[in-house]
Ligand SMILES: Cc1ncc(C[n+]2csc(CCOP(=O)(O)OP(=O)(O)O)c2C)c(N)n1
């Protein structure tokens with residue numbers, strides 16, 4: 232990767248972190264409601280992955296979607312506005328934290344039914360196969376989602392039909408309060424892909440460069456072979472499952488140990504050690520992000536609420 | 551009488567029945583170590599251990615399917631769906647298996663199974679996580695559907711459900727766990743399939759259940775200030791439906807509204823109104839009004855969501871309308 236691209240990845244990761252930190256404050260202040268799942272700790276995963284796509288490649292994910300939305304190029308203004316339920320959000324305030332999408336940015340949504348979007352991802356790829364192009368669909372999901380039937384049906388279909396899907400399991404070690412080994416018959420999630428004869432790999436999700444490299448390799452394979460690929464990415468969420476999680480299921484020491492592996496810290500050190508850039512340049516990125524996030528909050532707070540007419544809009548495409 | 555919350559009432563019912571019958575066990579997502587997503591089974595894991603409080607993978611089909619199988623061989627599982635919205639991920643097991651296995655095999659199987667599920671909107675959870683699809687489930691013969699509106703009923707009905715030999719969907723409301731109410735001291739059961747007068751009145755009949763009861767009671771207080779006395783009938787069980795108290799009340803008041811949180815079309819109200827027209831047509835003095843959710847998937851935005859959900863003022867307006 233070139234210097235500009237590396238610095239852009241750093242910018243994106245810091246942007247996700249700050250948007251979510253502000254989001255958490257706004258949630259505590261009662262300005263955001265519903266369920267909000269923070270991506271803090273996992274920023275390197277979607278940042279590295281999505282950096283490896285071409286704009287024509289599609290992305291679809293679960294409800295932990297703020298980072299993915301930002302990485303896909305949806306403006307912080309829109310993300311913040313959606314969190315606040317404003318009409319200027321990309322889902323017009325109707326979706327909220329869990330439902331961010333932008334067809335223009337080829338981001339096909341955060342989805343709140345666990346595993347529900349996996350067959351849909353196969354369908355996105357089916358549509359592309361039918362159109363005879365070689366677009367790839369990147370489908371992200373959690374470790375917990377690999378235990379539901381949807382996952383297995385989708386993987387089987389993708390392999391059987393040669394669909395261009397990059398299946399990405401973000402293994403953050405828990406589905407809500409359930410540790411992987413308490414819910415999954417096999418400890419390594421990628422073993423499930425083996426069962427479907429699907430090419431697969433595993434990578435450290437705290438290192439954005441490694442994620443980028445693994446994703447690039449996987450996407451080359453998918454594009455060329457017309458076959459799906461399964462990538463397991465090991466990571467950790469630093470915060471609770473969603474806002475208000477009592478976190479009785481894991482020990483503070485464990486969380487602390489992972490937090491010492493902060494993906495932004497690791498990347499910061501990498502950029503300095505490899506002399507890609509200077510501390511000053513990284514500080515400037517921080518400042519730029521702070522300003523952007525402050526503006527996004529201002530934009531969201533001053534945006535209009537959706538109207539009663541909006542309540543009835545978009546139920547159907549035809550009237 | 552002791553005043554306890556809905557959460558405590560449900561929790562007590564579960565614990566009493568688990569203590570009473572070793573065949574009773576709980577199976578579902580986050581019921582154990584987490585203590586239940588709505589903290590209903592808090593402390594259960596420590597008390598009963600992992601054999602009786604079974605944390606499952608995220609696998610709704612397997613949860614309901616396995617509960618059905620265990621019930622068929624004589625256990626009494628209580629399967630918890632984290633929310634009723636995930637019942638759609640287990641629909642085949644609820645509809646094609648639980649509701650039919652006994653009948654289809656000439657009564658050979660018994661399915662002493664309870665499915666607890668939390669439903670309801672009002673928490674800004676968006677379209678897929680806020681539904682009140684109770685009526686759909688009440689559509690299927692072979693399944694019983696219970697949905698209490700007070701702590702007393704919740705406790706008594708859940709205990710009966712656990713002792714019942716049939717598959718029962720027990721629907722709770724996500725915004726009602728803190729609702730307080732009097733509960734009798736000591737053991738008691740409330741029979742499934744019995745509606746109840748929750749408030750006596752003479753001017754009109756309000757037929758409702760679950761969240762609708764909470765709203766209707768508030769509306770009735772407001773109406774009383776204007777000299778209007780509403781009689782409130784709480785269905786408590788949607789299938790089998792007990793029309794007795796409904797018809798008795800209606801024959802007295804001749805005017806009624808039905809209040810439910812789910813969508814109006816093909817809803818609980820549609821059934822109740824039809825039954826009144828079929829069974830008490832001569833007593834009808836005014837068209838019966840249904841108060842229900844607007845015909846939209848629930849939006850995240852708080853103002854829009856509240857506008858789509860039935861409110862106390864909608865009930866007051868409807869009551870005045872039928873009294874015109
Ligand atoms: C079908 C279904 N069942 C249950 C839930 C409730 N739920 C939401 S997130 C979650 C845990 C998912 O864990 P994982 O897939 O590992 O993703 P993570 O939250 O760790 O990113 C559960 C059980 C749901 N949304 N959908």
Ligand SMILES: [Mg+2]
Nearest residue numbers: 373374405406
């Ligand atoms: Mg997880």
